[in-house]
Amino acid sequence: MPSSSDPTDRLRAHLRGERDATGRHPPPERIAAYHERRLSPGEADEVRAHLAACPDCTAELLELAALFDEPDDQDDQEDQDDPGSELSRADLDAAWRRQRSRLFPREKVTPLRRAWTAAASLGLAAALLAIVALAQWRTITRLSQPQANPPLVNLEPAGAARQGLPAAPELRLAPEARRVWVILNPVAELDAPGYDVEVIAPDGRTVLRFENLRSSEAGNFRLEIPGSALQDGDSRILLTRKATGGRQVVQEFKLSVRRAPPAAP
Amino acid sequence: MVTRGEEDPGLRLAVEELRAGARVESNSRRIFDLFYPWVRRFFVGRGYTAQDSEDLAQETFDRVFRQIQSFRNESSFKSWLFAVAANLHRNEHRHRHREKRDAPEVSIDAPAGEDARPLDPPSSEAAPDRAAYEKERREALARAMRELPPQMRQVLSLRVDQDLKYREIAAVLQISIETVKAHLFQARQRLRAELGEDFGEWTD
Numbered sequence: 348m349p350s351s352s353d354p355t356d357r358l359r360a361h362l363r364g365e366r367d368a369t370g371r372h373p374p375p376e377r378i379a380a381y382h383e384r385r386l387s388p389g390e391a392d393e394v395r396a397h398l399a400a401c402p403d404c405t406a407e408l409l410e411l412a413a414l415f416d417e418p419d420d421q422d423d424q425e426d427q428d429d430p431g432s433e434l435s436r437a438d439l440d441a442a443w444r445r446q447r448s449r450l451f452p453r454e455k456v457t458p459l460r461r462a463w464t465a466a467a468s469l470g471l472a473a474a475l476l477a478i479v480a481l482a483q484w485r486t487i488t489r490l491s492q493p494q495a496n497p498p499l500v501n502l503e504p505a506g507a508a509r510q511g512l513p514a515a516p517e518l519r520l521a522p523e524a525r526r527v528w529v530i531l532n533p534v535a536e537l538d539a540p541g542y543d544v545e546v547i548a549p550d551g552r553t554v555l556r557f558e559n560l561r562s563s564e565a566g567n568f569r570l571e572i573p574g575s576a577l578q579d580g581d582s583r584i585l586l587t588r589k590a591t592g593g594r595q596v597v598q599e600f601k602l603s604v605r606r607a608p609p610a611a612p
Numbered sequence: 613m614v615t616r617g618e619e620d621p622g623l624r625l626a627v628e629e630l631r632a633g634a635r636v637e638s639n640s641r642r643i644f645d646l647f648y649p650w651v652r653r654f655f656v657g658r659g660y661t662a663q664d665s666e667d668l669a670q671e672t673f674d675r676v677f678r679q680i681q682s683f684r685n686e687s688s689f690k691s692w693l694f695a696v697a698a699n700l701h702r703n704e705h706r707h708r709h710r711e712k713r714d715a716p717e718v719s720i721d722a723p724a725g726e727d728a729r730p731l732d733p734p735s736s737e738a739a740p741d742r743a744a745y746e747k748e749r750r751e752a753l754a755r756a757m758r759e760l761p762p763q764m765r766q767v768l769s770l771r772v773d774q775d776l777k778y779r780e781i782a783a784v785l786q787i788s789i790e791t792v793k794a795h796l797f798q799a800r801q802r803l804r805a806e807l808g809e810d811f812g813e814w815t816d
Contacts, residue, residue: 354749354807355772357749357750357753358753358772358803359772359773361750361753361754361757362768362769362772362773363773375692375695375696375698375699376683376684376686376687376692376695377686377687378695378698378699379686379687379688379691379692379694379695380686380687380691382687382691382695383687383688383691384786385686385687386686391786392762395763395766395784395785395786396762396766398766398770398784398785399765399766399769399770399784399785400769402773402774403702403706405770405774405776405784406698406702407695407698407699407701407702408783408784409776409780409783409784410694410697410698410701411691411694411695411698412783412784414654414694415691415694416783433649433652433653434648434649434652439645439648439649442644442648442652442666442669442670443641443644443645443648445670446640446644446648446670446673446674447637447640447641449670449674450640450673450674450677450678451637
């Protein structure tokens, strides 16, 4: 056992006494920067002075030197192997899951909050179900109503009455009728396209015009006339074509409209 | 040995994005996958069990990811990561060997120097002339040490106090081994000249 008068022990004791005056430890980044020689001379001197008095920081620096500096002997060479082979992908994934749970802990869900969440989800689902059911019920209700076909009128030219057909057939039109199908059966010979049809109200105003029509293969014209264009009384329907100096009336039809209240059920 | 050199641009981008708080989970995962096996091996190589090595490696990444905002790019990311691991290793080592470290060495010597506190109370049985002699020698040593150039004192401290090898002292102070040897030789000469033969005879 060395005695207190051993000069080496006295020197060692003196140096350890100096160690007690060591300041704060540099953070790991500062030690790493010193090792990489990235510090200014003044900063490096500060770290150096600390290292000389601090075995812990010196040990950390020597660890970095052992990791990153060139090895002196072959024994260190084995450390150069990629350590990835020591861990399977599954091991690494498991390690990451543990790390992830430390880094990003999931928010704790209290029973009360869980109950509220469940109740809110149930309420939302019920509301959605009710909306869908209502929409379905309305659709079924609508489809179950009898669908009224639009009225259809076959018109012969005025003054060319055929047997059994009035020259001006009467059309009883319900107030809610939105449209009327009208078929014009001209007796005149038709050729090129470019026919117009005008609907003239009983008061003489032109309320509707179809332009540039072509007759069907059966030689007639099928028109969809809005109910609003047919007023109570005798309307005239003119089939015209372009001619020199204006338009020429090819055929004239008459339609007698009687607006009636809807029949009582 | 961990391969040194420029960090790849992908790693640099991941670190920058993490510092900016962008794509935190995917970038953390990328860095973890890249370095976890190395960090784990670092601890295995220092004598820890597999389980302890995994725990310490995870603690290393915990610290790094939590402190990444304060990482200033003063060093490379990789060096910083392993400096954190080395720091953890030192703390763990100190914790595990605290009793062992403290027990045997304290009672040997009384420390010298103005700033030092006594580690062991002076023996009441010591002769008054002996105590006066020791005090005089300690003060002479402190004076002689103050006269040494800073780098020479650092080399002396690392050699005598921390028991480092020449090449370790050279690595710590970033000087050549020849300079280390020269400093030690000159320190020995100066102390011997100042204090007498016995102060130049410490064990190499």
